[in-house]
Amino acid sequence: MLAEIITIGDEILIGxxxxxxxxxxxxxxxxxxxxxxxxxxxxxxxxHILQAFEDAKKHADLVIITGGLGPTKDDITKQTLCDFFxxxxxxxxxxxxxxxxxxxxxxxxxxxxxxxxxxxVPSEATILMNHYGTxxxxxxxxxxxxxxxxxxxxxxxxxxxxxxxxxxxxxxxxRPHIYHKTLLTYGLGESAIAERIAxxxxxxxxxxxxxxxxxxxxVRLRLSSTGNDENALRESIDSRMEILSEMxxxxxxxxxxxxxxxxxxxxxxxQKKQTLSLAESCTGGAIVEQIxxxxxxxxxxxxxxxxxxxxxxxxxxxxxxxxxxxxxxxxIPVAESMALNCCKxxxxxxxxxxxxxxxxxxxxxxxxxxxVCIAIxxxxxxxxxKFNFGNDRFxxxxxxxxxxxxxxxxxxxxx
Numbered sequence: 001m002l003a004e005i006i007t008i009g010d011e012i013l014i015g016x017x018x019x020x021x022x023x024x025x026x027x028x029x030x031x032x033x034x035x036x037x038x039x040x041x042x043x044x045x046x047x048h049i050l051q052a053f054e055d056a057k058k059h060a061d062l063v064i065i066t067g068g069l070g071p072t073k074d075d076i077t078k079q080t081l082c083d084f085f086x087x088x089x090x091x092x093x094x095x096x097x098x099x100x101x102x103x104x105x106x107x108x109x110x111x112x113x114x115x116x117x118x119x120x121v122p123s124e125a126t127i128l129m130n131h132y133g134t135x136x137x138x139x140x141x142x143x144x145x146x147x148x149x150x151x152x153x154x155x156x157x158x159x160x161x162x163x164x165x166x167x168x169x170x171x172x173x174x175r176p177h178i179y180h181k182t183l184l185t186y187g188l189g190e191s192a193i194a195e196r197i198a199x200x201x202x203x204x205x206x207x208x209x210x211x212x213x214x215x216x217x218x219v220r221l222r223l224s225s226t227g228n229d230e231n232a233l234r235e236s237i238d239s240r241m242e243i244l245s246e247m248x249x250x251x252x253x254x255x256x257x258x259x260x261x262x263x264x265x266x267x268x269x270x271q272k273k274q275t276l277s278l279a280e281s282c283t284g285g286a287i288v289e290q291i292x293x294x295x296x297x298x299x300x301x302x303x304x305x306x307x308x309x310x311x312x313x314x315x316x317x318x319x320x321x322x323x324x325x326x327x328x329x330x331x332i333p334v335a336e337s338m339a340l341n342c343c344k345x346x347x348x349x350x351x352x353x354x355x356x357x358x359x360x361x362x363x364x365x366x367x368x369x370x371x372v373c374i375a376i377x378x379x380x381x382x383x384x385x386k387f388n389f390g391n392d393r394f395x396x397x398x399x400x401x402x403x404x405x406x407x408x409x410x411x412x413x414x415x
Contacts, residue, residue, distance in 0.1 A: 001033065001034050001035065001061050001062070001173050001174070001175050001176075002034075002035055002036075002037040002059060002060050002061055002062075003029055003034050003035065003036050003037065003060055003061065003062040003063070003064060004036070004037055004038045004039070004040065004056040004059070004060040004062075004063050004064075005021075005022045005025055005026065005036060005038075005039045005040070005063075005064050005065075005066070006039075006040045006041075006042060006049075006052050006053070006056060006063060006064070006065045006066075007019050007021060007022055007039070007040070007041045007042070007065075007066050007067055007152070008041075008042055008043075008044060008049060008065060008066070008067035008068035008077055008152070009041075009043075009044060009067040009068060009152060010043050010044050012041050012067075013041055013042075013043055019039075019041065020154060021066045021067075021152065021154055021157055022039045022066075024154070024157075024158060024161075025064055025066070025157075025161060026039070028161060028162070028166060029062075029064075029166075029169075030178055030180070031178075032166055032169060032170055032175060033175030033176050033177055033178050034062060034169065034173070034175060034178075035178065037059055037060055038056075038059075038060075040052050040055075040056070044068060044075075044076060046076060046079075046080050046083070049068075049076070049077070049080045050080060050083060050084055053080075053081075053084050053147070054084075056145075057142065057143065057145050060145060061144075061145060061146065061173065062145070062146050062148070062169065062173070063145060063146070063147045063148070064148045064150065064165070065077065065147065065148065065149045065150065066149075066150045066151070066152045066157055067151075067152035068080075068152070069118075069135035069149065069150075069151050069152070070135065071112075071114040071115055071117050071118055071134070071135075072114070077149055078120065078121060078122065078138075078149070081122050081125075081138070081140065081147070081149060082122050084142070084147075085122060085124060085140055085142055087122040087123055087124050087125075088122070088123055089120040089121060089122060089123070090120070090121065090122075090123045091119050091120055091121075092119050092120075092121050092127055092136070093119070094127060094129065095118060095119035095121065095127065095129075095134075095136050096116060096119040098129060098130070098131070098134070098136070099111055099115050099116060099118060099119065099134045102131075102133070102134060103115075115134055118134040118135050118136065121136060121138060122138065122140065124140060125138035125139065125140050125149075126138070126139040126140070128148075128150075128160050128164040128165065129164075130151060130156055130159070130160055131159065132153075132155060132156045132159050133151055133153055133156040135151040135153075135156070137149060137150045137151070137160040137164060137165070139164075139165075139168065146169075146172065148165055150165070176226050176227060176228055177226065177227055177228065177229070177230040177233055178224070178225075178226050179224070179225055179226075179230070179233040179234055179237055180222055180223065180224045180237075181222070181223050181237050181238065181241050181255060182213075182220050182221065182222040182223075182255060182256035182257075183220065183221045183222075183241060183244060183245055183248070183252055183254075183255060183256075184218065184220055184252070184253040184254055184255070184256055184259070184260070184261070185218060185219050185220070185221065185248055185251045185252055185253065186217060186218045186251055186253055186261060186402065186405070186406045186409070187217070187218075187251050187406045188219070188251045189214070189219070190212050190214040190219050193212070193219055193221070193248070193251075194212065196247065196248070197244065197247055197248070200240075200243065200244060200247060204223075204240065205236075207225050207226070207227070208223055208224070208225045208236065208237060208240065209223070209224045209225070210222070210223055211224065216395065216398045216399050216402055217398075217399055217402030217403060217406065218261075218402060220256060221244065221248075222256075223237045223240060223241060223244075224237075225237055241255070253409075260294075261405045261406075261409060262290055262291055262293070262294045262405070263294060264409060265291075265300075265405070265408065265409055265412065266294050266296065266297065266299075266300055268409075268412050268413065269300035269350075269412060270299055270300055272412070274300065274349040274350065274412070275300055275301070275302050275346075275347075275348040275349050275350070276291075276300055276301050276302065276348055276349070276350045276351065276352070276408075277301075277302045277303055277304060277305075277342050277343065277345070277346035277348040277350075277351045278291075278303075278304035278305070278342065278351065278352050278353075279304070279305050279306075279307065279317060279338040279339060279341075279342040279351060279352070279353040279354075280304060280305075280306050280352075280353070280354050281306070281307055281308055281313070281338070281353075281354055281355040281356070282330075282354050282355060282356035282357065282358045282372060282396070282397065282400060283354045283397055283400050283401060283404075284306055284308060284397075285304070285306050286397055286401055287304075287352065287354070287401055287404055287405075288301075288304040290401065290405075302346045302347070302348050303346050305317060305342065305345070307338070310324065310329045313329065313334070313338060313355075317337075317338055317341050317342065317345065318337075318341040318344075318345070319334055319337045319338055319341060320337065323337055328366040328367065329355060330355050330356055330357055330366070330367050330371050330372070330373055331355075331373060331386075332373055332375070332384050332385075332386055334355055334373070335353050335354070335355050335373035335374060335375035335384050336353075336375045336377075336382045336384050338351075338353035338355060338375065339351045339352065339353035339375040339376060339377035339382055339384075340377045340382055342377065343377045349378065349379055350376065350377060350378050350379075350408070350411070350412065351376070351377040352374070352375070352376055352404050352407075352408055353374070353375045353377075354372065354373070354374050354400055354404060355372070355373050356370075356371055356372030356373060356389075356396065356400060357369050357370065357371050357372070357396075358370075358372075358393045358396045358397050358400075359391055359392070359393045359396060360391075360393060368388065369391045369396075370388045370389045370390045370391050370396050371386070371387070371388050372386070372387050372388075372389055372396065372399075372400045372403075373385070373386045373387075374387070374400065374403060374404050374407060376407055376408055376411045378411055378412075380414075383407070383411060385403075385407065387399075387400075387403065
């Protein structure tokens with residue numbers, strides 16, 4: 001079974017917003033055995049939308065449309081659906097009542113006539129009631145192809161997809177089982193991993209596919225297969241993943257959807273009843289943002305300091321000015337002093353420090369743009385490394401985050 005996702009909106013095509021809806025829809029459809037054949041983005045223009053609908057009907061069993069359902073003149077999805085299906089708009093009283101209830105519930109001002117325009121829907125559509133917004137979802141069929149129109153607002157779309165669309169898809173279509181399992185690895189590149197697991201990869205049966213999904217500092221390894229026997233699929237992939245995980249035990253973090261590197265760090269620190277603090281300079285709080293996104297982070301994470309300006313490393317964090325003068329602000333001695341003093345300041349077992357030159361200019365540093373020093377203070381002392389992560393500011397920061405987590409995980413995994 002194949003699906004196509006069509007996103008409607010000029011804001012996507014000009015790069016004003018990022019299309020996160022398609023990624024979410026694809027992932028959720030895949031869980032119920034629906035393969036996404038294509039994702040198409042079209043402008044708010046009738047002829048373009050109609051052509052996209054016509055093209056999708058040729059190869060998809062299910063077409064999910066997001067966007068273009070607002071109350072303003074540029075939102076033309078409903079009328080275009082009517083044109084495509086040869087239908088007309090009618091007022092749906094249940095949607096009228098939903099609009100009234102939403103304004104009452106959230107104590108909003110009196111609904112405007114434009115808000116009630118949301119109740120004008122194609123007469124042949126099955127209404128999918130949106131309890132989080134005024135625009136309803138719509139389910140329509142043409143020539144055995146199902147078209148589903150959803151709001152573009154992500155939390156409204158997600159609610160309707162989970163509560164209304166997926167249950168109907170499961171009931172309406174016969175679907176094979178699709179099973180993926182993804183191993184997370186840190187600290188080794190795609191080519192090096194491929195060389196290590198070549199024999200294992202060559203032994204995979206034809207119905208199991210391996211995908212390498214690299215990003216900065218990490219590689220995800222995904223096994224996938226499709227079939228009618230879900231238990232057999234899971235057993236086949238799980239057994240092979242266990243072997244792969246053992247082969248890569250030095251760099252494997254765990255399985256996607258089960259953990260992350262921060263989740264792994266949290267598990268180890270909680271198990272050991274140990275704590276962490278941070279002193280971030282060049283990363284500017286990006287590491288702490290990922291840590292505090294972890295539910296229950298307060299059980300192991302104490303606090304952080306962002307001594308972005310050089311003098312704050314001395315006045316607040318206690319790094320000797322003489323050390324900075326002798327070695328420069330981006331240096332191993334300064335990074336180590338930051339980490340050790342951070343441990344004292346927050347009274348933690350561990351601390352991570354970062355100091356570097358993310359760019360585009362060097363500031364008061366001596367080294368070149370991209371130079372970063374990372375230090376880990378622990379009950380055993382302090383370890384540190386110096387890197388050059390290139391001259392792209394975003395990549396320098398992302399590489400620093402990933403390398404800091406990698407170094408820290410290695411340190412806390414020691415006996």
